[in-house]
Amino acid sequence: MHISEGILSAPVLVTGAGLTAMAVGYSLKKMEHKEVPKVAILSSVFFVASLIHVPLGPSSVHLILNGIMGALLGWTAFPAILVALALQGVLFQFGGVTTLGVNTLNMALPAIICFYLFNKGIRSENNLIALILAFACGFLAVMLSGIMVAAALVFTGEPFMQVAKLVIIAHLPVMILEGVLTAFCIGFLRKVRPEILNV
Amino acid sequence: MKNKLYLILTFIFLIIMMINIPVFAHKVNVFAYVEGDKVYSESYFNDGKKCVDSKIEVFDNQENKLLEGLTDEEGVFSFEVPQEEGDLKIVLTASMGHRAEYIISADELGDTVGSIKEELEEPVPVVSPEVSSFDLKEIQSLIENALDEKLKPIMKEIKKSQEDKISLTETIGGIGYIFGIFGIIAYFLSRKR
Numbered sequence: 001m002h003i004s005e006g007i008l009s010a011p012v013l014v015t016g017a018g019l020t021a022m023a024v025g026y027s028l029k030k031m032e033h034k035e036v037p038k039v040a041i042l043s044s045v046f047f048v049a050s051l052i053h054v055p056l057g058p059s060s061v062h063l064i065l066n067g068i069m070g071a072l073l074g075w076t077a078f079p080a081i082l083v084a085l086a087l088q089g090v091l092f093q094f095g096g097v098t099t100l101g102v103n104t105l106n107m108a109l110p111a112i113i114c115f116y117l118f119n120k121g122i123r124s125e126n127n128l129i130a131l132i133l134a135f136a137c138g139f140l141a142v143m144l145s146g147i148m149v150a151a152a153l154v155f156t157g158e159p160f161m162q163v164a165k166l167v168i169i170a171h172l173p174v175m176i177l178e179g180v181l182t183a184f185c186i187g188f189l190r191k192v193r194p195e196i197l198n199v
Numbered sequence: 200m201k202n203k204l205y206l207i208l209t210f211i212f213l214i215i216m217m218i219n220i221p222v223f224a225h226k227v228n229v230f231a232y233v234e235g236d237k238v239y240s241e242s243y244f245n246d247g248k249k250c251v252d253s254k255i256e257v258f259d260n261q262e263n264k265l266l267e268g269l270t271d272e273e274g275v276f277s278f279e280v281p282q283e284e285g286d287l288k289i290v291l292t293a294s295m296g297h298r299a300e301y302i303i304s305a306d307e308l309g310d311t312v313g314s315i316k317e318e319l320e321e322p323v324p325v326v327s328p329e330v331s332s333f334d335l336k337e338i339q340s341l342i343e344n345a346l347d348e349k350l351k352p353i354m355k356e357i358k359k360s361q362e363d364k365i366s367l368t369e370t371i372g373g374i375g376y377i378f379g380i381f382g383i384i385a386y387f388l389s390r391k392r
Contacts, residue, residue, distance in 0.1 A: 004298040033388045040381035044374040087373045
């Protein structure tokens with residue numbers, strides 16, 4: 001999911017960095033003082049989740065958890081993901097400095113889209129509906145991220161079919177895994193700490 | 200005013216920190232070594248899985264592409280040592296935007312191509328030149344082979360140490376950084392209100 005240095009063309013990199021900067025600025029302005037600890041904790045969750053590798057076919061994938069980030073954080077997912085990705089880049093050489101903007105956008109924008117789509121649903125009275133929508137939230141967030149990675153590569157000039165095939169095949173198991181994890185997580189929070197969801 | 204100054208300083212610090220880090224790709228690594236007159240490159244993801252059917256490109260030190268090819272099932276791609284002088288840059292492009300580079304220095308390559316030629320050019324006085332040059336060449340290749348054989352485990356060790364295994368200290372340190380950064384953000388938010 002982390003695009004490396006030296007792959008994308010300059011216009012794609014600049015667009016990604018610009019959009020990320022705007023979104024982070026907006027969400028920092030919007031962020032409430034009391035939200036900060038929650039954002040920090042979820043940021044570190046995101047940071048660690050990417051280190052968990054799931055061996056899979058010819059490639060190896062890792063958890064992303066941007067569905068959970070979106071569902072629990074909303075717009076503040078942007079700074080949370082940016083900080084986590086920056087540290088992954090510095091400490092583990094995941095992604096890179098120039099691709100930080102694009103990578104953040106690829107993972108945080110789907111989180112926010114899922115926030116708007118499922119925000120109400122996962123807080124619904126009906127437990128079953130909430131769990132199903134939580135699954136959809138995790139599933140869709142990864143799918144959208146995959147599509148955005150593919151788009152970034154296609155705009156740089158890689159053949160579309162090859163990229164699209166890879167994204168679908170490589171991410172399908174992650175989508176399911178993340179869907180289940182998100183459903184589990186939301187279900188757990190609804191039972192144990194409903195106040196986190198009610199913010 | 201003061202707030203802004205602090206913020207700018209923090210950013211400058213972060214940027215400097217990032218620039219100094221050598222750039223590797225996330226998830227893929229490529230490692231290459233010379234054996235005999237061939238260069239072998241091995242490609243693997245950072246959990247140790249091999250990169251199959253990934254594109255390898257070889258550049259000389261002027262960024263001219265010399266050759267390219269695909270890795271086999273073991274993630275290995277090999278090619279003859281090219282005639283060009285200078286360092287070779289091996290670039291791996293794996294699926295989904297993963298990329299890695301490895302540079303083989305000229306000395307490493309020179310050992311195999313250069314030395315035989317140099318030795319041959321020196322006139323050998325006692326025996327007839329044909330026989331001696333043949334012997335020299337044979338001895339050279341024997342030594343090369345023996346050394347390659349002996350060095351194999353060491354090469355493997357080096358390769359292993361280059362796999363960027365994620366350490367616990369770094370992970371915990373990273374979490375600490377995140378809390379620190381959000382602590383700074385919280386500080387600014389609290390001053391704003």
